[in-house]
Every structure is written in C-alpha cells, then in structure tokens.
Amino acid sequence: MYASENGEVMAIFTPYSESNPAPSKLARDTKVNVNCSVPGRQQGYLSNIYYFSGGQKLQLNITINPQVSSNVGLYNRDTNSFGFPEGGLSSSGWYGTLEVSNSGRYSLAFRNNSGTTANYTGSYTF
Numbered sequence: 001m002y003a004s005e006n007g008e009v010m011a012i013f014t015p016y017s018e019s020n021p022a023p024s025k026l027a028r029d030t031k032v033n034v035n036c037s038v039p040g041r042q043q044g045y046l047s048n049i050y051y052f053s054g055g056q057k058l059q060l061n062i063t064i065n066p067q068v069s070s071n072v073g074l075y076n077r078d079t080n081s082f083g084f085p086e087g088g089l090s091s092s093g094w095y096g097t098l099e100v101s102n103s104g105r106y107s108l109a110f111r112n113n114s115g116t117t118a119n120y121t122g123s124y125t126f
C-alpha cells in the first residue's frame with residue numbers, strides 16, 4: 001500500500017471480482033457524483049468533505065477520459081495529506097471498493113501520472 005506523506009495508510013482499493021462482488025442494489029445512504037479534471041503530473045481532491053470511519057467502504061464507479069495512468073485515493077482534511085493505495089492505479093477508471101483505514105475527515109482524491117489533463121466522471125456511494 002502507498003502511504004501518505006506522513007506514513008499513514010489511508011485506504012485499500014479492491015476491484016470488484018468473484019470474491020468481492022459488486023452490490024446487486026446500492027443500499028447506501030449517500031451518493032456523490034464525480035465530475036472533475038486534474039492537470040498532468042498533479043494531484044487533486046473533490047470539494048466534498050465527509051467523516052469516514054475506519055473500515056468503511058466506498059463503492060466506486062468512476063471512469064478516466066482520456067485513458068491515462070491515474071491513482072485514486074483519499075485526501076485527509078485533518079492532516080492535509082494525500083494517500084493513494086496500491087491497487088488504485090488505473091488507466092480506465094475504478095469499479096470496486098475503497099476501504100478507509102482510519103477514521104477522519106476525507107475527500108476523494110486523484111493523482112494524474114500523465115502529461116495530459118485527465119477528466120474523472122462517475123460516482124461513489126457510502
């Protein structure tokens with residue numbers, strides 16, 4: 001897992017699979033739409049701030065356009081640091097769960113590893 005700048009592991013990303021199936025019906029309380037851009041070789045986070053408990057899972061359904069190398073993770077609003085988990089690297093998007101490691105105030109974050117601006121669209125629920 002990639003840790004944040006201060007060494008904290010913020011989350012674990014797990015794609016949906018046979019052993020981690022997508023929920024047949026999203027019975028979550030909160031759905032957050034994602035529609036943002038991150039310039040090349042930069043990282044950014046959404047303006048929404050939520051308190052997530054340790055072990056809480058976010059259900060991601062987010063695409064990247066154009067398809068460029070990117071990471072998904074969290075921005076810790078309490079420590080002002082990013083955390084991008086191993087397994088969260090993709091060039092097409094994320095369809096899986098992001099499990100929060102420690103309780104705190106967070107925003108969903110992206111790191112664009114390419115030299116091209118990337119657009120992130122979709123949603124996540126929790």
